[in-house]
Amino acid sequence: MNEKLEPIVKALQEKFGSMVEEFRGEVHVFIKPEQIVDALTLLRDTYSFELMSTLTAVDYWPQETPRFHLIYQMTSLSNNLSVQIRVPVDGANLKVPTVTRVYANANWREREIFDLFGVEFEGHPNLTRILLPLDFVGHALRKDYPLGYEEPQFTFNFEDIDVRKPYAKE
Amino acid sequence: MTQLQEVSVDDIKHLVSERAQTGETMLLNMGPQHPSTHGVLRLLLELDGEIVVNCLPDIGYLHTGIEKNMEAKTYQKAEVMSDRLDYMNTVGNNLAFCMAVEKLVDLDVPPRAQAIRVILTELQRIASHLVWLGTSALDLAAMSMFLYCFREREIILDVLELCSGQRMMTTYIRPGGLWRDVPVEFEAAVRDIVKTFPKRIDEYEKLLTKNPIFLDRTLGIGNLTKETALQYGVTGPMLRASGVDWDLRKQRPYCGYEQYDFNVPVLPEGDTYARYLVRMQEMRESLKIVEQALNKLPMGSVRSDNRKFVPPPRSEIGLSMESLIHHFKLWTEGFLAPKASVYSAVESPRGELGVFVEGDGGPKPYRMHWRTPSYDNLQVLPEMVRGLLVADLVAVIGSTDIVLGDIDR
Amino acid sequence: MGVEQKLGNMGVVTTSLETAVNWARTNAMWPMLFGLACCAIEMMSAQASDYDMSRFGMELMRASPRQSDLMIVAGRVSKKMGPVLRRLYDQMPEPKWVIAMGDCASCGGVFNNYAIYQGVDEVVPVDVYVAGCPPRPEALIHGVLTVYEKVKGEKFKDLATK
Numbered sequence: 001m002n003e004k005l006e007p008i009v010k011a012l013q014e015k016f017g018s019m020v021e022e023f024r025g026e027v028h029v030f031i032k033p034e035q036i037v038d039a040l041t042l043l044r045d046t047y048s049f050e051l052m053s054t055l056t057a058v059d060y061w062p063q064e065t066p067r068f069h070l071i072y073q074m075t076s077l078s079n080n081l082s083v084q085i086r087v088p089v090d091g092a093n094l095k096v097p098t099v100t101r102v103y104a105n106a107n108w109r110e111r112e113i114f115d116l117f118g119v120e121f122e123g124h125p126n127l128t129r130i131l132l133p134l135d136f137v138g139h140a141l142r143k144d145y146p147l148g149y150e151e152p153q154f155t156f157n158f159e160d161i162d163v164r165k166p167y168a169k170e
Numbered sequence: 171m172t173q174l175q176e177v178s179v180d181d182i183k184h185l186v187s188e189r190a191q192t193g194e195t196m197l198l199n200m201g202p203q204h205p206s207t208h209g210v211l212r213l214l215l216e217l218d219g220e221i222v223v224n225c226l227p228d229i230g231y232l233h234t235g236i237e238k239n240m241e242a243k244t245y246q247k248a249e250v251m252s253d254r255l256d257y258m259n260t261v262g263n264n265l266a267f268c269m270a271v272e273k274l275v276d277l278d279v280p281p282r283a284q285a286i287r288v289i290l291t292e293l294q295r296i297a298s299h300l301v302w303l304g305t306s307a308l309d310l311a312a313m314s315m316f317l318y319c320f321r322e323r324e325i326i327l328d329v330l331e332l333c334s335g336q337r338m339m340t341t342y343i344r345p346g347g348l349w350r351d352v353p354v355e356f357e358a359a360v361r362d363i364v365k366t367f368p369k370r371i372d373e374y375e376k377l378l379t380k381n382p383i384f385l386d387r388t389l390g391i392g393n394l395t396k397e398t399a400l401q402y403g404v405t406g407p408m409l410r411a412s413g414v415d416w417d418l419r420k421q422r423p424y425c426g427y428e429q430y431d432f433n434v435p436v437l438p439e440g441d442t443y444a445r446y447l448v449r450m451q452e453m454r455e456s457l458k459i460v461e462q463a464l465n466k467l468p469m470g471s472v473r474s475d476n477r478k479f480v481p482p483p484r485s486e487i488g489l490s491m492e493s494l495i496h497h498f499k500l501w502t503e504g505f506l507a508p509k510a511s512v513y514s515a516v517e518s519p520r521g522e523l524g525v526f527v528e529g530d531g532g533p534k535p536y537r538m539h540w541r542t543p544s545y546d547n548l549q550v551l552p553e554m555v556r557g558l559l560v561a562d563l564v565a566v567i568g569s570t571d572i573v574l575g576d577i578d579r
Numbered sequence: 580m581g582v583e584q585k586l587g588n589m590g591v592v593t594t595s596l597e598t599a600v601n602w603a604r605t606n607a608m609w610p611m612l613f614g615l616a617c618c619a620i621e622m623m624s625a626q627a628s629d630y631d632m633s634r635f636g637m638e639l640m641r642a643s644p645r646q647s648d649l650m651i652v653a654g655r656v657s658k659k660m661g662p663v664l665r666r667l668y669d670q671m672p673e674p675k676w677v678i679a680m681g682d683c684a685s686c687g688g689v690f691n692n693y694a695i696y697q698g699v700d701e702v703v704p705v706d707v708y709v710a711g712c713p714p715r716p717e718a719l720i721h722g723v724l725t726v727y728e729k730v731k732g733e734k735f736k737d738l739a740t741k
Contacts (some may be wrong), residue, residue, distance in 0.1 A: 024273055051400060059537070080422070104401040105546045130230055147238060149691040165701070202660065205612055210615055230657075232657055251690075321629065324624070337715065574616070
């Protein structure tokens with residue numbers, strides 16, 4: 001681990017009791033959902049992590065506890081450091097407090113996670129679908145949602161697929 | 171087929187000001203099909219006469235489900251889809267993908283492959299900036315710039331076609347190095363570019379930089395302060411034109427960038443004109459990097475020797491049993507990645523292009539997320555256009571250099 | 580010996596009405612701007628310097644559907660964009676033709692999933708399909724010339740029964 005990063009990770013561990021993992025030079029810190037706003041405020045104000053590079057989620061279905069891991073990738077420009085915060089979210093309780101007041105670009109990123117995974121963010125100013133059509137049913141990037149593909153047409157099934165394909169009329 | 175949605179003012183009253191409900195301001199759709207929005211972007215404008223009071227971008231009209239589709243394909247096949255995200259920077263997308271996969275499985279890359287990767291990425295950066303210049307000048311009605319820029323772009327696309335056979339979606343950069351070595355005509359073609367392009371860029375500067383009409387339309391328009399830019403996660407030339415010196419090629423060098431001597435232009439004003447100047451200077455710096463890389467090009471192989479991840483050359487397959495087995499395993503199953511996750515970022519012409527890969531021990535990625543720069547660059551647009559005229563809005567959108575394939579993925 | 584041999588000197592040409600109308604339609608067909616994704620960049624390249632489409636009558640691209648007669652669907656059509664595409668097609672006046680440019684518009688291309696129409700012919704009827712990912716500008720010009728051949732072969736009795 002980078003020696004400038006060690007005191008920051010130690011402070012996070014002491015304040016929030018979090019687990020730390022390291023892989024290929026990266027540091028992953030596990031934080032609970034209710035602590036996330038305080039953790040990010042601490043990182044932004046005290047340790048000058050000005051940029052939230054990305055905010056995304058990973059689905060671990062069929063495992064329900066935790067079902068999702070939210071990934072917050074933080075970057076510090078002044079010290080040239082980066083750290084990844086992982087928030088495990090339970091399958092039964094898909095509510096996480098929003099961080100739009102800490103980092104403004106979380107606005108659209110949280111909408112995207114709500115759209116594609118179904119995790120709700122409490123306190124978000126406008127939590128609606130952003131990428132999929134507004135009348136779409138389901139959450140597309142979950143592991144139990146099918147990919148939804150059309151069978152490739154070879155000569156043996158060409159006629160069957162052609163008959164069922166919804167061609168447009170004038 | 172889904173039907174078109176009709177939305178009334180009451181549905182969105184928490185997003186627009188109160189004057190919209192009385193009818194004092196007008197809500198206008200700058201729709202998905204529009205000549206100046208650079209792709210399928212829908213902007214809901216709240217206008218007071220000709221002045222923009224608020225602007226709400228509506229995205230998702232190009233959502234392709236690439237992230238979910240990559241979970242269903244092996245790593246080699248998923249790379250083909252990565253070209254089609256930010257279609258102006260196809261070589262850069264391949265580079266970001268390959269760097270993330272190489273970091274995940276701990277694969278080495280020989281130095282000759284690194285140098286050629288740098289040359290192609292910088293040429294692609296110049297091509298992307300040329301398209302930006304042509305289309306944003308076209309929005310401001312300087313039509314001849316469009317024709318000039320596309321003429322130069324054809325020369326760069328000829329070089330890409332020479333290496334890989336395809337003009338745009340090359341998939342030439344593969345995990346472990348490149349697909350195959352560059353042909354003999356490559357060096358002469360790139361030297362020709364390095365010799366002729368600086369004069370062409372001077373011609374473009376002569377047309378636009380001191381032009382009073384261009385200055386009138388871009389100076390002082392669309393200001394972005396440093397604090398707002400950092401709050402919104404803006405990176406790339408937009409951040410550098412607001413006074414922050416952050417370029418991943420200098421701060422976190424990858425692919426051998428530390429050997430090359432180049433500057434990173436930074437300007438403090440943060441308006442449209444500053445972004446224009448930053449990108450023009452970046453094109454010149456890219457040419458310097460290409461020349462240095464070409465002079466220092468080392469000899470050697472272009473693919474790693476680790477046969478667990480990189481297929482062996484065809485000549486070896488007839489002679490050695492292990493090569494045949496490796497070839498068979500890689501083509502039928504693919505290589506296996508550990509059960510862990512990495513995040514790796516490169517500097518694309520638009521900003522920080524990051525890839526988050528999580529493997530699960532199998533040949534397919536468990537989750538692949540692309541941190542695309544245009545997503546955050548567009549989110550800051552409403553902050554930049556409050557109080558401007560609609561014509562200025564067009565100039566500001568042009569200067570943000572968004573690509574909708576990047577945003578909607 | 581007759582009128583035909585003197586007609587050239589007098590500056591008169593005789594032909595059938597069908598041929599004249601079809602010739603007029605092909606020589607100034609204006610496409611509507613409908614570039615969605617990567618194929619749009621190749622369409623812009625085909626319009627620009629090296630592969631000039633103005634030679635074939637497409638001098639400019641009209642953004643408004645009411646003033647154009649050819650729609651080149653260049654790029655992938657997502658489920659959110661489908662109704663918009665259909666509405667624009669309905670707003671174009673007759674006679675109109677559609678070119679599906681690229682693999683994604685013809686058959687779904689690389690993307691076989693929940694978010695993309697597998698071929699734009701699920702939304703609008705298509706006249707010519709141009710393959711490629713993205714098709715070279717020369718391939719697009721070949722597609723446009725194929726549309727011209729189709730137009731030149733159109734007969735009035737087909738229009739009457741449509």
